[in-house]
Amino acid sequence: MxxxxxxxxxxxxxxxxxxxxxxxxxxxxxxxxRSLTVLGRGIRSLGPTPGLPLSVRVRPFIEVNERxxxxxxxxxxxxxxxxxxxxxGPEMYHVIRPEGAAHxxxxxxxxxxxxxYDDEITLLDGIPITTPERTWLDLAEMLTVDExxxxxxxxxxxxxxxxxxxxxxxxxxxDLQRMIERHKGKRGIRKAREAIALIRVGSDSPQExxxxxxxxxxxxxxxxxxxxxxxxxxxxxxxxxxxxxxxxIGIEYEGELHGDEGQIxxxxxxxxxxxxxxxxxxxxxxxxxxxxxxxxxxxxxxALVQAGWRPGR
Numbered sequence: 001m002x003x004x005x006x007x008x009x010x011x012x013x014x015x016x017x018x019x020x021x022x023x024x025x026x027x028x029x030x031x032x033x034r035s036l037t038v039l040g041r042g043i044r045s046l047g048p049t050p051g052l053p054l055s056v057r058v059r060p061f062i063e064v065n066e067r068x069x070x071x072x073x074x075x076x077x078x079x080x081x082x083x084x085x086x087x088x089g090p091e092m093y094h095v096i097r098p099e100g101a102a103h104x105x106x107x108x109x110x111x112x113x114x115x116x117y118d119d120e121i122t123l124l125d126g127i128p129i130t131t132p133e134r135t136w137l138d139l140a141e142m143l144t145v146d147e148x149x150x151x152x153x154x155x156x157x158x159x160x161x162x163x164x165x166x167x168x169x170x171x172x173x174x175d176l177q178r179m180i181e182r183h184k185g186k187r188g189i190r191k192a193r194e195a196i197a198l199i200r201v202g203s204d205s206p207q208e209x210x211x212x213x214x215x216x217x218x219x220x221x222x223x224x225x226x227x228x229x230x231x232x233x234x235x236x237x238x239x240x241x242x243x244x245x246x247x248x249i250g251i252e253y254e255g256e257l258h259g260d261e262g263q264i265x266x267x268x269x270x271x272x273x274x275x276x277x278x279x280x281x282x283x284x285x286x287x288x289x290x291x292x293x294x295x296x297x298x299x300x301x302x303a304l305v306q307a308g309w310r311p312g313r
Contacts, residue, residue, distance in 0.1 A: 004030060004033040004035045005030055007021075007026065007030070007046060008024050008025075008026070010024075011024070011026070011046070012046055013046070013047075013049075013052075014045065014049065014052060014056050015039055015043055015044070015045040015049050015052075015056070015057060015059075015060045016043070016044060016045065016060055017042055017043055017044075017060045017063050017064050018031055018042045018043070018044060019042065019063075019064075020063075021044065031044060039060070039061075039107070039108060040061070040064070040106045040107045040108060040109070041064070041106065042060075042064040043060045043061065043064060050091070054074070054077055054078055055078060055124070055125050055127060057091075057093075058070055058074060058078070058093045058127065059126075059127055061093050061095065061106070061108065061109055062095060062127055062128060065095060065097070065104060065106070065109070065111075067097050067098060067101055068095045068096065068097045068104075068111075068128070069095065069096055069097075069121050069127075069128035069129055069130055070093065070094065070095060070096075070127060070128065070129040070130070071094050071095060071096035071112055071129075071130045071134075071135065071138055072094035072096070072110075072112065072130075072135070072138045072139065072141070072142065073085055073086075073094055073139070073142065074093050074094040074095070075094070075129045075130045075135040075138070076135055076139060076151065078124055078127070078129055079124065079129065079132055079135060079170070080154075081132065081135060081136070081139075081151050081154050081155065081170075082147075082150050082151055082154055082206045083139055083143060083147065083151055084143065084147055090108070091108065092108060092109065092110050093108055093109050093110070094109075094110050094112065095109055095110070095111055095112070096111075096112045096113075096114065096116055096130060096138070097111065097112075097113055097116070098113070098114075098115070098116045099113050099114050099115050099116070100113075101113060112138070114186070115183060115186075117182070119131070120133075120134040120179075121134075131171070132155050132170035132171045132175075133155065133171040133175040133176050133178070133179045134179055136148070136151055136152055136155055136171075136176055136179070136192075137176070137179040137180065137183060137186065137188075137189075137192055138188075139151055139188075140186075140187075140188030140189065140191045140192040140195070141187050141188040142188075143191075145191055145194050145195050145198070146210060146213055148191060148192065148195035149195045149198045149199055149209055149213060150206045150209045150210065152176060152195055152196065152199035153199055153200060153201075153203040153206075153208075153209040154170070154203075154206070155169065155170045155171050155175075155176065155199075156169050156170075156171065156172060156173055156176070156199060156200075156201050157169060157201060157202065157203060157204060158201065158202070160204075169201075173196070173199060173201070176192075176196055176199070177196060179192075180192050180193060180196065198213065200212070200225060201225075202224070202225030202226045202227070203225050203226075204225075204226060204241065205241075205253065205255070207253045207255065207286075207289065208225065208241050208242065208253055210289065210293065211241075211242065211251070211253060211284060211289065211293060211296055212225070212242060214289075214292060214293035214296060214297055215242075215293075215296075215297060215300055218297040218301070219311065220297065220300060220301060220304060221244060221304070221309065223242035223243055223244055223251060224242065224243050224244070224245065225241070225242060226239045226240070226241060227239060227240075227243055227245070229243070229245075229250065229277060229279065231277055237273060237277065238270060238273065240252060240281075241253050244304065244307075244309075247280075247303075247304060247307035247308065247309055248277075248278060248279040248280060248307065249279065249280045249282060249300075249303050249304065249307055250274060250279055250280070250281050250282070251282045251284060251300060252267075252270070252281060252282070252283050252284065253284050253285075254267070254283055254284065254285045255286075280303050280306070280307065282299050282300055282303050284296045284299065
């Protein structure tokens with residue numbers, strides 16, 4: 001077979017649809033050449049594509065399927081919602097289409113046919129995708145309650161404009177509740193109802209959410225989230241990840257970046273501020289979160305008792 005004619009530059013290194021290639025002048029014969037990988041009916045690529053961004057990999061699978069949008073775990077990853085992804089097996093893309101639409105059976109695609117309203121679809125980088133609140137509700141089909149709380153906390157948290165390109169939450173608690181009420185018979189709805197009662201505005205990371213859940217389930221008071229310390233003179237200081245203002249206790253989750261030299265210096269300065277303000281700092285790391293966060297809960301309980309808290313008081 002003769003050497004294939006080079007593809008236009010914008011088709012190299014990414015999957016594409018036969019329709020868009022034909023519109024760009026690529027001949028049917030070239031699209032049948034063995035140098036191209038067939039990813040499904042109407043989808044081709046020149047070589048493997050695993051290193052590409054998810055938005056680039058999933059786009060052609062949405063474009064070739066009418067009335068479809070990215071959903072479930074795929075929508076969560078595209079939209080930045082924390083959700084456990086499968087670790088093994090071939091990559092599969094989740095797409096949703098309205099109930100009553102024709103059955104769709106394609107490789108690399110998991111199709112969900114269910115009730116779907118127009119206002120539950122939005123565009124992200126030009127790709128139809130379920131809205132954050134609809135994505136959250138769909139995740140109830142496959143996540144645990146705690147994982148669903150983590151995703152919900154991420155949906156409703158207020159972003160920090162100095163670090164993020166937005167100043168509004170992805171959605172509100174009211175939006176999540178509206179999804180539950182709109183899809184009362186949906187699979188996973190009981191789990192969603194349990195999770196929404198535990199979602200809080202203010203958690204900045206999945207670890208903070210899981211730590212809060214562990215603390216409350218252990219029978220300890222529910223901590224506040226990222227509330228600034230105000231001293232007796234009314235001066236505003238830093239915001240502990242979790243805190244008990246009544247007992248002057250701040251809880252800080254130390255992520256992986258806290259091993260950085262610059263961060264270590266900042267953490268020491270923070271500890272000194274705690275001492276100067278008359279507060280107790282409780283530092284939690286990943287190792288404290290093992291075995292249902294028993295070590296983390298023990299540290300928080302000790303600090304509370306030393307500050308005067310008693311169970312049942």
